[in-house]
Amino acid sequence: QITLKESGPTLVKPTQTLTLTCTFSGFSLTTSGVGVGWIRQPPGKALEWLALIFWDDDKRYSPSLKSRLTITKDTSKNQVVLTMTDMDPVDTATYYCAHRPTGYGYFDYWGQGALVTVSS
């Protein structure tokens, strides 16, 4: 059974760096083709894809946020970490991590989400 869970601060100040950790089980990020992505959703708004890391360490980013994002993986801990620099109140959102299976373009398992508020 695949599960994912996001963890990190619930409140960050403007200009600070956000670090979110996705801890997963039920699959390995060493399996060919597998990926883990991050998607966020501001309150009352639509989903926005942020980043995706593949089993072979290939990384893809949203162009509009690429300069602020870094995605890494620790396969020994079954974790994926997303950092976002220079946080702003508009970055207030629920942040989800999700599993992307081999050979497909969808996210079939999602974490419960982590609400991050950016405020001074």
Place this chain on the structure above:
Amino acid sequence: DIQMTQSPSSLSASVGDRVTITCQASQDISYYLNWYQQKPGKAPELLIYDGSNLETGVPSSFSGSGSGTDFTFTISSLQPEDIATYYCQQYDEFPLTFGGGTKVEIK
């Protein structure tokens, strides 16, 4: 970036009604289109992948069709538990992009 335009943004229908949502891509994405359901306060759940394939365990009352730039998502008979917001998502190329969502309510 490929823009995904969903319509309508919201709809109200009666129990048992047939509900149709459309998603239009700004360029040809072949069949590389997925549909998700998101209930309030919950994470999205995959319903349809590759345009028309029903995810395992998803009721057959849900269906998807289309290719190229125009896609349709249908609920054949709306039930109270289908109240949610529905999103399309393309994966033809990066960046992955989602539609703006369609909120479905009961009349």
